[in-house]
């Protein structure tokens with residue numbers, strides 16, 4: 001039994017100076033696999049160079065909403081670029097496991113129609129590649145749900161760092177999506193999200209750090225790290241009134257199933 005961090009930006013500069021040490025501490029705490037999302041075309045090459053350097057690290061190919069404004073190609077060309085990169089990465093090994101991270105973010109100033117075009121291109125790429133999608137959604141659940149219904153990725157995906165109500169969680173579940181559980185649940189004030197994630201079936205949940213972002217309660221302002229993932233598992237177990245072993249075992253099975261690990 002081991003922990004899988006289903007969403008960790010471990011390639012980011014924040015880990016440049018001590019990545020090996022952090023990974024060593026992760027292993028000591030039972031974390032054996034990390035999924036590293038793609039965020040921009042210019043990052044894919046270095047991301048996979050890193051992913052290919054360590055068994056247990058996996059990558060995804062995508063364009064994050066925050067990087068849409070620097071995207072210099074048309075959505076149709078982006079779809080081709082993703083397909084070509086995934087085919088290239090999968091030629092040597094099985095380290096490329098998803099399309100993403102992609103999605104919609106109502107908290108940034110990039111116009112929503114530009115974000116939608118880029119998101120839809122990635123949903124089409126996922127469909128073409130028979131891969132799951134890693135979705136970033138901030139204050140845009142109804143739009144994301146509409147596009148997932150219009151272009152359903154056949155392998156489903158995950159709504160990473162899920163934050164929302166029980167009703168919204170159910171909508172995603174019906175679409176075959178998992179919900180990513182991260183540091184948000186360590187904050188008592190996140191009662192709506194805590195309630196939703198305590199009540200949906202454990203078979204629909206994945207654990208994630210979203211490191212270096214999303215520091216846990218008590219660590220605001222610090223770099224978040226995948227080594228803290230056991231605290232997310234412990235908090236989820238407390239909220240659900242079950243053992244942490246059960247949380248770890250089921251979420252590991254879920255992640256292996258979604259990403260075909």
Ligand SMILES: [Zn+2]
Pocket residue numbers: 007009037101210
């Ligand atoms: Zn992310």
